[in-house]
Structures are given as structure tokens and as C-alpha cells.
Amino acid sequence: MKEAGDGGGGGGGTGFVRADQIDLKAIDEQLERFSRVTTLEKSRSIPASGAAAVDVAPKGFGLIPPRRERKEWEIDASKLTIKSVIARGTFGTVHRGIYDGQDVAVKLLDWGEEGHRTEAELASLRSAFAQEVAVWHKLNHPNVTKFIGATMGSSGLLIQTDSGPIDMPKNVCCVVVEYLPGGTLKSYLIKNRRRKLAFKVVHQLALDLARGLSYLHSQKIVHRDVKTENMLLDKTRTVKIADFGVARVEASNPNDMTGETGTLGYMAPEVLNGNPYNRKCDVYSFGICLWEIYCCDMPYPDLSFSEMTSAVVRQNLRPEMPRCCPNSLANVMKRCWDANPDKRPEMDEVVSMIEAIDTSKGGGMIPVDQSQGCLCFRKRRGP
Incomplete structure (x- = not known):
């Protein structure tokens, strides 16, 4: 089907x-x-006589249906x-x-x-x-x-x-x-909105999400609603992808996947525009999630849905990059949310890019024991 x-x-x-x-x-x-x-097809195959329908059943069963085996x-x-x-x-x-x-x-x-x-x-x-x-x-x-x-x-x-x-x-x-006791990744980021996260924590969360998506794509599954609200945390703060729903039909025509599916703010331009799309829509959404993990903030806080859609598709709008963001991480985001799906990397390449990032010097982010957030964040959104 x-x-x-x-x-x-x-x-x-x-x-x-x-x-x-x-x-x-x-x-x-x-x-x-x-x-x-x-229903129409079944009605054509049912004999006109109810007795005839019973006669074609195997002897010994009568009208009692066979016991269904548990899947x-x-x-x-x-x-x-x-x-x-x-x-x-x-x-x-x-x-x-x-x-x-x-x-x-x-x-x-x-x-x-x-x-x-x-x-x-x-x-x-x-x-x-x-x-x-x-x-x-x-x-x-x-x-x-x-x-x-x-x-x-x-x-x-x-x-x-x-x-x-x-x-x-x-x-x-x-x-x-x-059951994952850590709640959603979204909630965790909201809790850390003022203080922000240490770079090693950002790196670990990003790598978990990238590895999960890479695995799904290797199994030929496109999630289509990648967002921090659909990611859960276990007691060790490991990210786990959740909410799979329509994983049931293999595609036969590469141009058949169209229509707006997902969540505004995370949806790729080709999805917003109603164009054909593929697994690279997940890569775009990952880029937005990566920005959100780094900033612990919403990407377009001051735009309405209609303004956001128009700007993302027609003006190539993307979340504002904080000045303190390491080039290595910013490069991953920018490649993932490229307007051209063919220029976005595959998720296994994203995993390799994140694994190669050096976290030993904090990457420009605040250290674990510092209580104040980065000044460039504070200037951007205020206290």
C-alpha cells in the first residue's frame, strides 16, 4: 500500500x-x-449466495475464524x-x-x-x-x-x-x-537557556543525535520530523530519537515524497515549498537542532510562521550564528542547512565531522564550572 x-x-x-x-x-x-x-474490490469477489460463501471455506472450520497468531x-x-x-x-x-x-x-x-x-x-x-x-x-x-x-x-x-x-x-x-527519565532534549535546553552548555556537552549531544540519524538512514528510514522535542534523554544524558509514525511504505518513485511534513522552524526549504525531497530533509533539520543545542534557544523567536516560511525559502534565512561558535561546529551547521539538498552531507559524513572536532580547549564555549553565559549570547537576546 x-x-x-x-x-x-x-x-x-x-x-x-x-x-x-x-x-x-x-x-x-x-x-x-x-x-x-x-471495500469495492471485496464486494466483487463475494458470491451472491451466503451459503456459497460458506461452502468455499475449508471443512471443519464452518463460520468460526481461525485463531490469530500473535505478531x-x-x-x-x-x-x-x-x-x-x-x-x-x-x-x-x-x-x-x-x-x-x-x-x-x-x-x-x-x-x-x-x-x-x-x-x-x-x-x-x-x-x-x-x-x-x-x-x-x-x-x-x-x-x-x-x-x-x-x-x-x-x-x-x-x-x-x-x-x-x-x-x-x-x-x-x-x-x-x-522509559527515559531525562525527558525531552528540548526541555533540557530550555532549562539551560541562561547558562548555556559546556562545549563537551554540546559535542556529546550532537554526536548522539547524528549517530542516531545516520543509523536510521542506513536502514532506509527518513524521520521527517527531526526536532529537539522528539529527542529523549536517558539518565546518563544520552540522546535517543523517538516518535516514528509512518515507517511502513517503501518508496518506488523518487519524486513522490512531497507535501509539508514536519515542524516549522526545522523544515527544509524544499519541504516548505512543496517540492520533492528525500532523507536530506533530516540533515537540514539536524543543522537547526545543532544550532539549538549550542545556543539553548529558539532559532526564529521574533518571526511568525508565515514570515519564517517565506524568509527561509525565498531569502535563505537561517538562525543567527553566535560570534563565539567554533568554526568547526559552525561549518557543520552551514553545510547541513544548505538550500541545495544535494550539497548537504550524508549523516554518516556529519558523524565523522563532529567526531573530528577538538573539544579539549572548550571550543570557545564556557567551561563546565563557569556560572555566567557567553556575552555574545546575552547581547543577542538580552538577560
Whole structure:
């Protein structure tokens, strides 16, 4: 199944899998069209007589469907305890939880109340989601959030509250991943906005993110929503990429991946402009994230979304580079956010560039034990 308007991307993007947030919004729009075709095709293949339809089934089965085998990525709902909410989004909630004795984060996504979707729509949603989690299930890298399992439409999900357990609708989809106590990279940077980060910390965070993206690209996955809010920190401050959503369809046409997908401020010009794009859109977003990690600030604080979009595409606007930023790091940013995707480096090259940066002299940044931020930052944004 191939989603209209999406696929592999521009030059060099063939064979890549789409991946962004697990919100199923894009899937819904496509599947509403797809389900009508599927329903029509099924209706043509069903015999006119109900008795004839039963006769073609294997003897001994009758009307009882065979028992469905559990997929390798499916969890046992009886081993899952869902606790308090730790985050809320447009399409679901994230809870703390325990699965088989392990601390986990549980994302609950409601596919709609019973009766609000046709059986064909629900079947298509299950099929698309199954393909998505099957891809995520196979990812294994220290800088990618560990996927533990998922379940679709389970009737055994309970949320523990102060007043007792609450049953969940059977159409709720459940995604279980490792729990990372450090929160989002975005929150960590906000906490350090005034003081800024030591250069060695900047280097470590940047290298973690670059290695994670390089791994995804090696697995032919384009994240498409790379931003500090989608990066999580473990207890040792290791960065792990999170929020994969549409990792299910391999591209067949390199010019099919179009349309605005991602988050303004991080989106590459070709994405903002509705042009074909490929994995190099992630490289652009990484460049913005790298600036954000160094500055602990927002890239375009005084621009509206429309002003930002126009300036990035038509005026080649990029975040202002602090004077104290080491040339070695600034060069990585500038190469990554080049307006021409073909001139941006591959992520494995970005990893090598960051690994080669000398952090022994602080790189122009403040030392770990200094309490005041760099003066050029303070002049830029004020106290």
C-alpha cells in the first residue's frame, strides 16, 4: 500500500521508508480513500449466495475464524500496567507504565469510538499500523528509543487511577517503548537557556543525535520530523530519537515524497515549498537542532510562521550564528542547512565531522564550572 503524495524523495532517496510522529493523521486521510477501493474490490469477489460463501471455506472450520497468531511485536496486555499521564498530544496521551516488570512509556492512540468507522477503515488502519511497528520493532541502536511492543484494539488495557482501574475502548492502539527519565532534549535546553552548555556537552549531544540519524538512514528510514522535542534523554544524558509514525511504505518513485511534513522552524526549504525531497530533509533539520543545542534557544523567536516560511525559502534565512561558535561546529551547521539538498552531507559524513572536532580547549564555549553565559549570547537576546 502506498500513500498518495509520499514516497521516496528527491535524488538519492529511492528505497527509503517514511517515518515521523505516531499520530496516524496522515494514515487516516489516505486510508479513508483506500478503504473505499478495498471495500469495492471485496464486494466483487463475494458470491451472491451466503451459503456459497460458506461452502468455499475449508471443512471443519464452518463460520468460526481461525485463531490469530500473535505478531512478534505484540505485547501481552495482561503484563502491562498503565499509570499516570506524562504528556498529552493531539492524537493521544503518553503514560508511565510497567510492562513485565520493566519501566516503560505507553502511548495510547484512539482510532475512534465504535460505530464511527467502518470495518474496512479499521482493518486498513490495523494493517498500516502493523507495517509501521514491524519496522520500528527491528530498529536497534543506542541512540534510538527502544521499541518494546504494541497492541491494536486490545480489550485488556486498563489505566490505574487513584479511584481504581479504568477500561479503555477496544479500538485504542497502544505503543510501548523504554522509559527515559531525562525527558525531552528540548526541555533540557530550555532549562539551560541562561547558562548555556559546556562545549563537551554540546559535542556529546550532537554526536548522539547524528549517530542516531545516520543509523536510521542506513536502514532506509527518513524521520521527517527531526526536532529537539522528539529527542529523549536517558539518565546518563544520552540522546535517543523517538516518535516514528509512518515507517511502513517503501518508496518506488523518487519524486513522490512531497507535501509539508514536519515542524516549522526545522523544515527544509524544499519541504516548505512543496517540492520533492528525500532523507536530506533530516540533515537540514539536524543543522537547526545543532544550532539549538549550542545556543539553548529558539532559532526564529521574533518571526511568525508565515514570515519564517517565506524568509527561509525565498531569502535563505537561517538562525543567527553566535560570534563565539567554533568554526568547526559552525561549518557543520552551514553545510547541513544548505538550500541545495544535494550539497548537504550524508549523516554518516556529519558523524565523522563532529567526531573530528577538538573539544579539549572548550571550543570557545564556557567551561563546565563557569556560572555566567557567553556575552555574545546575552547581547543577542538580552538577560
